[in-house]
Amino acid sequence: MTDEKMRLILEVWRQDGPRAEGRFETHEITDATPEMSLLELLDRLNHKLVEEDVDPVAFESDCREGICGTCGLDVNGVPHGPEDNVPACGQHVRSFKSGDTVRFEPFRAKAFPVIRDLIVDRTGLDRIIQAGGTIAVDAGTAPDADTLQVTHDEAERALDFAGCIGCGACVAACPNGAAYLFTGAKLAHLALIPHGKQERAKRARSMVAQMEHEFGPCSQIGECALACPADIPLPAIAVVNRERIRAGFKRKAN
Amino acid sequence: MSAGAGRKRAAVGLTIDDLxxxxxxxxxxxPDAHPRDAWTDRKLHYSLVNPSNRAKFKIIVVGTGLAGAGAAxxxxxxxxxxDVYSFHDVPRxxxxxxxQGGINSPRARKVDNDSIDRFVKDTVKGGDYRGREQDAYRLGEEGVRVIDHMQAIGTPFAREYGGQLATRSFGGVQVSRTYYTRGQTGQQLELAAAHALSRQVAAGHCKLHARQEMLDLIVKDGRxxxxxxxxxxxxxxxxxxxHAVILCTGGYGNIYYxxxxxxxxxxxxxWRAYKRGAYFGNPCFVQIHPTAIPLMSTWQSKKTxxxxxxxxxxxxxxxxxxxxPRDPADIPEAERFYFLEERYPAFGNLVPRDVASRNIRERIEAGYGVGPLKNAVYLDFKTGIERLGVKLIRERYSNLFDMYEELTGENPYVTPMRIAPSVHFTMGGLWTDYDQMTxxxxxxxxxxxxxxxxxxxxxxxxSLLSGCVDGWFTxxxxxxxxxxxxxxxAPLDHDDPVVAQTIAEVEDGIERLLRNNGTHGPDHFHAKxxxxxxxxxSVSRDPEGLTKAIGLIRELREEFWRDVKVVGGSDRLNQELETAGRVADYLELAELLCVDALDRDESAGAHFRTDHEVxxxxxxxxxDWCFCSAWEYPADGGKHIRNFEPLTFRAVPLQQRNYK
Known part of the structure; x- marks a missing residue:
């Protein structure tokens, strides 16, 4: 623990509901410390607001270990905050210096309407999953997993894509609000699972259609992979088109 | 300690009989059958529902973790x-x-002499003989196909170079039966389960109600x-x-703030189900995990x-x-005390969690702690890296090492991690019979x-195993x-007076919090x-301390209701209101936890009483204590009522644990 106290100016987006007008509010924190996370900085602010009878800032978080994907907000215009590939809960005050201004905004994407203050609705991502990001095996019917050989490297590669925490930063980082990194990661992961291969083409058709229904197109800028706290590799965006084209030639489900 | 220090009104002189x-x-x-056959026997005697009748039954599942998503x-x-309820925006x-680490399964493919019987022995002995051995058998037996199922629905389990499933070792066990996906096994299992739930939502069999929090249970005619x-x-x-309600809502460890x-x-x-009549089993059994990142600053919101x-x-x-005061790198081998290896040569660093936590806390409290706050010990990978190479260590633990560096700013490949015990899991919970019914x-x-x-x-x-087995296979x-x-x-009519009454009671509770007009937010009381x-x-308890704690908790509860303030209204998203309701419940459950710890006049597993040690x-x-305590809510406001389920052991005879 350090005794160093920092003064930070917080500009925080306040919005009462999806259709309400939003605005920035400015607050000052004089006892921030470098090892605080940016979410703990918001905790500090909220503690102060509650003591002053002011409505605290609504924001979401849960595990605060970078795995649940619940936290998600823009910090000075960047999804999650200044450090690349780190979720908001892992971003720290040490990235700033005393006197700096830190601006908190909700993720900005057409597909993510604001619910309140810094909280947005990201269920669009899960509608892509529902469209086909699943494997149709009922409980109890699977064969012995040891009889299905999966190479070491294939399992590792599947996990590289499967690590997506579904936070939506890729969408927020994209100027078009595209969900290619998210969708591509799911398609790549499931195509590498033995049972996932059965519905590979059908899945690609339905997930891509649902993705295009709610999210924007990809211009291959690569902002998404820089923001991604799960380090989903950029080639995931190419997987979307690869799987789409592959599915186009296939008449079958696999 | 700030909470109530110096106050004289604490419950001095209270004895367990007063409580x-x-x-x-x-x-x-x-079932009476041999524990090994109990589950087969029970399944054989279960009644079935014809496929054409199943859609007529409405089931509520609350919570979408491994157990809830799997069951739904x-x-x-x-x-x-x-119908599935979750307070999250999405189930996953x-x-x-x-x-992080993995999921046990006694598939016993290797020649390290694992078996379901050995799994049961490890689990029962690890739990210090305060759980049912029949439950452990079900866990082991169904655990075998849990791996098959989770692999099939999307979990990319780690594989050996020959293409077979890889395993590793975990504490309290001398075989290698833990299946994993790097240090993110829970994530991969949870995503697979949540995606399987999504499939049922798309199919119309499950209806999802996200961002909804259960605040009460409706009980009518004793059901x-x-x-x-x-x-x-x-x-x-x-x-x-x-027709039925399934709660898969997780543990209560956050009572420790x-x-x-x-x-x-x-x-x-x-807790609210408890107050409607469900018994609460062994609330004092709380697991303190030995290796968490310690507190480093005032505003640190939790431990990791x-x-x-x-x-x-x-x-x-x-x-x-x-x-x-030296940097760990400057401390020579001879001046390092590898206390687990020396004290427990048979299990070494892999002793069960309770044993490791007590030993670490003992070192810290004795003044040997390290780090700026002297509140940690080292977890050192130097030998491991020398033996296996950085590449293999990275493959096994990279996300954990990254997470550690993200949170502390230190690189564990170079300098040892600083770790300390933290509350992590609650073995106690609602009492259930062998059918998981309360x-x-x-x-x-x-x-x-x-x-x-x-x-x-x-x-x-x-724990990943029990979540999966309950959800998918029990x-x-x-x-x-x-x-x-x-x-x-038919399900109970929504116009039934009991329904209206239960809603009214919930609304009254919310109103009471909002109207309280105190001076501090709920978090203030939670911290206290x-x-x-x-x-x-915590890791060790004594009757005097527990009695004092009960008095302090009662005072704090009074203070809460006198002085809590909930900013904002009830007709919109209000996180202060959510917190206030949860803290109010913790303030009640905390008392029961301490009463149970005071009542249980022995040491067992994580419940270590300093007046019962050798x-x-x-x-x-x-x-005197070979039973599960099943606490009943005293509806009349009287003393806590402790019922008990005697535990008998046939497959794993009672013996004192020894990891030396």
Whole structure:
């Protein structure tokens, strides 16, 4: 623990509901410390607001270990905050210096309407999953997993894509609000699972259609992979088109 | 300690007889067959529901972690009409996702002499003989196909170069039966389960109600018949009725304020079910995980777990010199005390969690702690890296090492991690019979929310297993057995007076919080409660401290209701209101936890009473305490009522644990 106290100016987006007008509010924190996370900085602010009878800032978080994907907000215009590939809960005050201004905004994407203050609705991502990001095996019917050989490297590669925490930063980082990194990661992961291969083409058709229904197109800028706290590799965006084209030639489900 | 220090009104002189009365012996409805055959026997005698009748049954599942998502998906697959509730925005965020190291399964493919019997022995012995051995058998038996199922629905388990499933070792065990996906096993299992649930939502078998929090249970004619929920966005309170209710709402470790649990994990669903008549099993059995990142600053919002799997290749040590100010790299080997390896040569760094935690806390309290606050010991990978190389260590633990560096700014490949014990898991939970049904017919529980499987101490990698087994392979058998008796009966009418009454009581509770007009937000009281629990109800306990804690908790509860303030209204998203309700429940549950710890006049597993020890090890009392305490809510406001389910051991004879 350090005794160093920092003064930070917080500009925080306040919005009462999806259709309400939003605005920035400015607050000052004089006892921030470098090892605080940016979410703990918001905790500090909220503690102060509650003591002053002011409505605290609504924001979401849960595990605060970078795995649940619940936290998600823009910090000075960047999804999650200044450090690349780190979720908001892992971003720290040490990235700033005393006197700096830190601006908190909700993720900005057409597909993510604001619910309140810094909280947005990201269920669009899960509608892509529902469209086909699943494997149709009922409980109890699977064969012995040891009889299905999966190479070491294939399992590792599947996990590289499967690590997506579904936070939506890729969408927020994209100027078009595209969900290619998210969708591509799911398609790549499931195509590498033995049972996932059965519905590979059908899945690609339905997930891509649902993705295009709610999210924007990809211009291959690569902002998404820089923001991604799960380090989903950029080639995931190419997987979307690869799987789409592959599915186009296939008449079958696999 | 700040909470209530110096106050004289504490419950001085209270004895256990002033606090509780002993109730009745309970029947866990365990089959008489040999424990090994109990599950087969039970399944054979279960009633079934014809496929064409299943859609007529409405089932509510609360919570979408491994147990909840699994149960909902499996029951949906079978054709039941399932309604699923989660306070998250989407099901996949449930806290199962944060489990790191792995999932046990006694598939016993290697020649290290593993078997289901050995798994049961490890689990029962690890739990210090305070869980049912029949439950452990079910866990082992069904655990075999859990791996098959989770692999099939999307979990990319680690593989050996030959293409077979890889395993690793975990604490309290001398075989290698833990399946994993790097240090993110919980995430991969949870995503697979949540996606399977999505498939049932798309198919119309499950209906998802996200951002809704269960605030009460509807009980009529002695049966659980529905729940009352608050929509966390609109604030609207409403009821839903059903034929059966399944709670998979996780543990209550956040009662300690700063634990490794997610910020929103809470005890409200199980506590309110308790207040409607469901018994609470062994509330004092709380697991303190030995290796978490310690507190480093005032505003640090929680502690973060560093997986037990790290103890495979990491060595725990503290300097031999008190308050050694040197950098760890400058402390020579001879001046490092590898205290677990020296004290427990047979298990070394892989002793069970309770043993490791007590030993680490002992070192820290004796003045050998390291780090700026002297509140940690080292977990050192130097030997592991020398032996295996950086590449293999990175492959096994990279995400954990990255997470550690992200949170502390230090690189564990170069300098040892600093770790300290933290509350992590609660073995206690709602009491259930062998069918995972509570004392209220129609109310089932799965996963950490129940008391089952883990006794007084959970072995590492057994929690993902119990969540999966309950969800996919226990509740889908047990719940239909209950439903079969209700064929032809409609769910409770929403116009029933009991429904209106339960809604009204929930709304009154919300109004009471909002109108309180005190001076501090709920978090203020939560912090104070955590401080009390941390001092008196943590890795070691004694009657005097527990009695004092009960007095302090009662004072704090009064102070809460006198002085809590909830900013904002009830007709919209209001996180202060959510917190206030949860803290109010913690303030009640905390008392029961301490009463249970005071009542249980022995040491067992994680419940270490300093007045019951031999050479620093827990001393059980099988003569008087070989049972599960199942606490009943005193509706008349009288003393706590402790019922008990006697535990008998046939497959794993009672013996004192010894990891030396």
């Amino acid at each position: 509780r009365v002993v109730g009745v012996a309970l029947d866990g409805k365990v 998906a499996a029951l949906g697959e079978l054709g039941y009409d399932v 965020r449930a806290h199962s996702i944060a489990a 659980a018949q529905g729940i009352v929920v608050r929509d966390l966005v609109s604030g609207k309170v409403r009821a839903q009725t059903a 700063k634990a490794t649990l997610a910020k929103n994990s809470n005890a409200t669903a199980i 777990l560093m997986s037990e799997s790290l103890r495979n290749d990491g060595r725990i040590w503290a300097p031999r010199q008190k308050g050694d 004392s209220i017919p129609g109310l089932f529980v799965g996963g950490e929310a129940s008391w089952a499987y883990h006794g007084a101490n959970r072995l590492g990698a057994n 509740l889908p058998y047990a719940v239909p057995n209950y439903l079969a008796g209700l064929l032809g009966k 409660l955590g401080a009390i629990m941390d001092v008196y109800a 050479d620093g090890e827990a001393k059980r009392d099988d003569e």
